[in-house]
Amino acid sequence: MSVMQGATRGVDSKIPGCRNCPLHNNAVASPDLAIIESFKVAHGRAWSGDVIIDQGSRRPRLFTLFSGWAIKYKSLECGERQVVHLLLPGDLVGLETCTMGMAEFGVQAVTDVTFCSFDADRFSDFAFAPDISRRIMKLQAYESAMIAERLTAVGACDAKSNLAHLIASLHLRLLGLGLAQERGFRLPLSIQQIADCCGLTPVHVHRVLRALREENIVAIDCRKIEILDPEALRHIARVASMETPQDAIL
Amino acid sequence: MSVMQGATRGVDSKIPGCRNCPLHNNAVASPDLAIIESFKVAHGRAWSGDVIIDQGSRRPRLFTLFSGWAIKYKSLECGERQVVHLLLPGDLVGLETCTMGMAEFGVQAVTDVTFCSFDADRFSDFAFAPDISRRIMKLQAYESAMIAERLTAVGACDAKSNLAHLIASLHLRLLGLGLAQERGFRLPLSIQQIADCCGLTPVHVHRVLRALREENIVAIDCRKIEILDPEALRHIARVASMETPQDAIL
DNA sequence: CGTCCCCTTGAGCAGAATCAAGCCTAGTGG
DNA sequence: CCACTAGGCTTGATTCTGCTCAAGGGGACG
Numbered sequence: 001m002s003v004m005q006g007a008t009r010g011v012d013s014k015i016p017g018c019r020n021c022p023l024h025n026n027a028v029a030s031p032d033l034a035i036i037e038s039f040k041v042a043h044g045r046a047w048s049g050d051v052i053i054d055q056g057s058r059r060p061r062l063f064t065l066f067s068g069w070a071i072k073y074k075s076l077e078c079g080e081r082q083v084v085h086l087l088l089p090g091d092l093v094g095l096e097t098c099t100m101g102m103a104e105f106g107v108q109a110v111t112d113v114t115f116c117s118f119d120a121d122r123f124s125d126f127a128f129a130p131d132i133s134r135r136i137m138k139l140q141a142y143e144s145a146m147i148a149e150r151l152t153a154v155g156a157c158d159a160k161s162n163l164a165h166l167i168a169s170l171h172l173r174l175l176g177l178g179l180a181q182e183r184g185f186r187l188p189l190s191i192q193q194i195a196d197c198c199g200l201t202p203v204h205v206h207r208v209l210r211a212l213r214e215e216n217i218v219a220i221d222c223r224k225i226e227i228l229d230p231e232a233l234r235h236i237a238r239v240a241s242m243e244t245p246q247d248a249i250l
Numbered sequence: 251m252s253v254m255q256g257a258t259r260g261v262d263s264k265i266p267g268c269r270n271c272p273l274h275n276n277a278v279a280s281p282d283l284a285i286i287e288s289f290k291v292a293h294g295r296a297w298s299g300d301v302i303i304d305q306g307s308r309r310p311r312l313f314t315l316f317s318g319w320a321i322k323y324k325s326l327e328c329g330e331r332q333v334v335h336l337l338l339p340g341d342l343v344g345l346e347t348c349t350m351g352m353a354e355f356g357v358q359a360v361t362d363v364t365f366c367s368f369d370a371d372r373f374s375d376f377a378f379a380p381d382i383s384r385r386i387m388k389l390q391a392y393e394s395a396m397i398a399e400r401l402t403a404v405g406a407c408d409a410k411s412n413l414a415h416l417i418a419s420l421h422l423r424l425l426g427l428g429l430a431q432e433r434g435f436r437l438p439l440s441i442q443q444i445a446d447c448c449g450l451t452p453v454h455v456h457r458v459l460r461a462l463r464e465e466n467i468v469a470i471d472c473r474k475i476e477i478l479d480p481e482a483l484r485h486i487a488r489v490a491s492m493e494t495p496q497d498a499i500l
Numbered sequence: 501c502g503t504c505c506c507c508t509t510g511a512g513c514a515g516a517a518t519c520a521a522g523c524c525t526a527g528t529g530g
Numbered sequence: 531c532c533a534c535t536a537g538g539c540t541t542g543a544t545t546c547t548g549c550t551c552a553a554g555g556g557g558a559c560g
Contacts, residue, residue, distance in 0.1 A: 074402045076488045082402040099391040104492060105398065124384070133383035134374070140387065141349040144394040148355065151401040152324045152332040155449025159548070191507065199405025204548055206508065238326045242354060409516070441539065454516055456540065501560100508555075518545070528535075 039126045045114045052113075053094055055106035060120035061094040068113030069188050072105050073196065083197040085147055086189075088173060092139055098123040111188045142244055153239045154199045159208050161238045162198045167218060167225060168233050169241035176244050184226040212236075289376045295364045302363075303344055305356035310370035311344040318363030319438050322355045323446065333447040335397055338423060342389050348373040361438045392494055403489045404449045409458050411488045412448045417468060417475060418483050419491035426494050434476040462486075 044063065046052055053061055055075060067089050075081035084105055087093055097103045098120055118126075127136060146169070153165040170187070174180035187194075195202045213219045217233055219226045227233055234240070294313065296302055303311055305325060317339050325331035334355055337343055347353045348370055368376075377386060396419070403415040420437070424430035437444075445452045463469045467483055469476045477483055484490070 074398065074406075074489070076402070076406060078488050080406040080488070082406040084398040084401055096391045096395060099387050100395065104395045127387070128380040128383050130378035130383075133378050133380075133387065137345075137349050137377070137383065137386060137390065140390040140394060141346045144390060144397060145346060145350065145354045147394060147397050147401060148324065148334040151334055151397060151404060152326070154401060155404045156324075156326060156330040156332040201549060202507085203509090203550085207548090210508090238328050238330070239324070451517055452539085453518080453541090457516090460540090503560085504558090506556090508553105510553085511551090513550075514547100515549085516545105516547080519543085521540105521542085523538100523540075525538090526536090528533100530531100530533080 039119045039122060041117050041119045043114065044117050045112065046109045047112050048109055050109045051106060052109055052115075053097065053103050053105075053107035055103055057097070057103040058101065059103075060097045060101065060123060061103075061117070062098055062120040062123060063093050063115040063117035065089055065091045065093055066114040066116055069110040070107055070113055071110055071193065071196075072107050074105050081196055082199060083193065084150075085143060086170065086197070089177060089179065092136070094120065095136065095140065098127070110193065138245070142242075145242055146244075149239055149242060150197070153237070157238055159198070159200055159204060160211065161236055162200070163194070163205065163208050164212070164217075164233055164237035165239045165241065166194070166197055167227070168237045171225070171227065172241045173244055183228075183230070184224060187220070187223055187225045189223075289369045289372060291367050291369045293364065294367055295362065296359045297362050298359055300359045301356060302359055302365075303347065303353050303355075303357035305353055307347070307353040308351065309353075310347045310351065310373060311353075311367070312348055312370040312373060313343050313365040313367035315339055315341045315343055316364040316366055319360040320357055320363055321360055321443065321446075322357050324355050331446055332449065333443065334400075335393060336420065336447070339427060339429065342386070344370065345386065345390065348377070360443065388495070392492075395492055396494075399489055399492060400447070403487070407488055409448070409450055409454060410461065411486055412450070413444075413455065413458050413462070414467075414483055414487035415489045415491065416444070416447055417477070418487045421475075421477065422491045423494055433478075433480070434474060437470070437473055437475045439473075 043066070052070060055073075065087050070087040070093065071083045072085040072087055072093075073081050073083045087107065093107055093115070094103075096105070127133060149165070149169065153162045157165065167187075171180055171185055174185050175182075179185065189197070191202045191205055195205045198205065200208075209218075209220055215232070217227075217229045217236065219228060293316070302320060305323075315337050320337040320343065321333045322335040322337060322343075323331050323333045337357065343357055343365070344353075346355070377383060399415070399419065403412045407415070417437075421430055421435060424435045425432075429435065439447070441452045441455055445455045448455065450458075459468075459470055465482070467477075467479045467486065469478060
C-alpha cells in the first residue's frame with residue numbers, strides 16, 4: 001500500500017522538486033554549489049518500510065530526501081529500538097556514513113520516498129569547498145540540536161510533555177517546509193513509530209493522545225494532527241522547539 | 251574546594267597540554283592547521299560549578315577544553331535539566347554557538363577547568379579551510395552520535411542499562427584519552443549530575459549503583475569507578491558504545 | 501468471508517518518583 | 531578546639547506513572 005499522499009506530494013510546497021533538485025535550485029547562488037551538482041548520481045525511490053541504510057553498514061551513502069518521511073533509528077539486540085531523528089523532505093541523509101565511515105544508525109522509509117543520491121565515495125571531493133562545508137556544518141549542528149532536544153524531552157519530561165514536544169517541534173519544522181497548515185499537519189507515523197520516538201510503549205502513547213484530545217489540545221484522526229490549542233501545546237511541551245533555518249538545505 | 255585532581259591533572263596523558271595546545275601540536279601536519287593557530291586568543295580557566303556558556307546566549311564562543319570536565323545541558327523552566335553531553339579534555343566546545351548563532355545549550359564546569367579559546371567572531375575566517383572543516387565535521391558527527399546513543403539508552407532501556415551505558419561509554423572515551431585505567435577511572439560527577447545525564451532521580455541512581463555493586467559489576471567509591479566485570483557491564487548496557495577516533499582533536 | 505495487522509481499551513503490576521528522616525563530611529564561627 | 535551549619539549521600543516507606551498482558555474491534559486485502 002502506498003502511504004505517500006497529501007502533504008508530501010505537492011509540488012507547490014517550498015521543497016525543491018526532483019527536477020529542481022536541492023542541488024540544482026538553491027537560493028544562494030555560488031560557484032561551489034554548481035560544482036557539487038556533478039556529484040549527483042541518481043534519483044532513487046524506496047517504499048514504505050524499506051530499510052535505506054543498514055545499521056552497522058560500512059558503505060558510505062549520501063542523499064537528500066526529496067519526498068516522503070524516513071526515520072533514523074538505533075535498534076538493540078533485545079528488540080527495542082529508539083528513533084533518533086525524523087527525516088523530512090529536504091533533509092540530508094547518511095552524512096555520518098561519510099564522515100565516520102560507518103552507519104551507527106539505520107534509516108528506514110516511513111512512507112514511500114524519493115531521493116537524490118550523491119557519489120558518497122567521492123565525498124571529500126566536494127564536501128570541503130568552503131560554501132558546502134559551511135552548509136553541512138550548519139545542517140549537522142541543527143540535527144544534533146534536534147536530537148539533544150529530543151533527549152531532553154525523553155529524559156526530563158513525563159510522557160505528556162514528551163509527546164507534546166514531538167508534535168510541536170514537528171509542526172514547526174513542517175511549517176518551515178510548507179508542509180503543514182497553521183493548525184495541523186499529516187503525520188504518517190504509526191503509533192508504534194511515535195512510541196519509538198518518545199521511548200514509550202504504543203499503549204501508553206495512545207492513552208496520552210486520548211488525554212490530549214479530551215483536554216482539547218490536539219486531536220489525531222486518520223494520521224492527521226489537528227492542533228486545537230497551540231498555546232497550551234507549547235506550554236505542556238516544556239522543551240521549547242528550536243526554529244529551523246530556511247536555508248539549511250544542501 | 252578544588253575538585254580538580256587525579257586523572258585530569260596529569261601532563262603525561264595523551265591530551266595536548268596548554269603549552270602544547272591542540273592548536274599547536276597536532277599529529278597531522280598541515281598548512282591549514284598552522285593558519286588556525288593565529289585564531290587562538292587566550293588560555294582561560296573556570297572553577298567547578300561556573301557556567302561557561304549561558305543557555306540562550308547569542309554570543310558566539312569557541313574553545314577547546316584543556317583540562318577538567320564540563321557538562322553541556324538544557325534546563326527547563328520547571329527546574330528540570332538534562333545533561334546532553336559530557337565534555338572532556340580535548341573536546342571542542344561551543345561550536346553550535348558559531349554555526350547556529352545561538353547557544354541552545356548551557357555549558358557548566360564540573361571540575362575546575364582550563365581551556366584555550368578561539369576568536370569566535372572570526373569563526374568563518376578559519377573554519378572552512380578544507381582540512382579544518384573536515385575535522386570539525388568529524389567532531390560534530392561523533393558528538394551527535396554520542397548524543398543519539400545517550401537518547402537510545404535513556405529512551406529504550408531501563409535504569410540499570412542506562413547507567414551501565416553511561417559508565418561503559420565514558421570509560422571507552424577516557425581510555426582513548428589516556429585518562430582511565432583498564433579497570434577504572436575517576437568520575438568527578440555528583441550523583442545529581444549523573445541523574446541529570448540519565449534522566450533519573452538521584453535517589454534511584456544511588457539504588458541502581460548499589461545493585462551494580464552487589465552484583466559485582468561496578469563499584470563506586472569516592473568518585474572513583476572500579477569496573478569489576480567489564481564483560482557483564484557491556485552486556486547490561488544494551489547500547490554498545492562507539493569507539494571514538496584518536497585524531498578527533500581540532 | 502476470513503485473515504492479518506494495528507488500533508483501542510481494561511486490569512493488574514512494577515519500575516522509578518516522591519517524601520521524609522538520618523548521616524557523614526567539610527566548612528564556619530565562637 | 532569544638533559546636534554548629536549546610537549540602538550531599540544513604541536509606542526506608544509510600545505513591546504513581548508508565549509497562550505488561552490480554553481481549554475485543556475495525557479496515558484492507560486475498
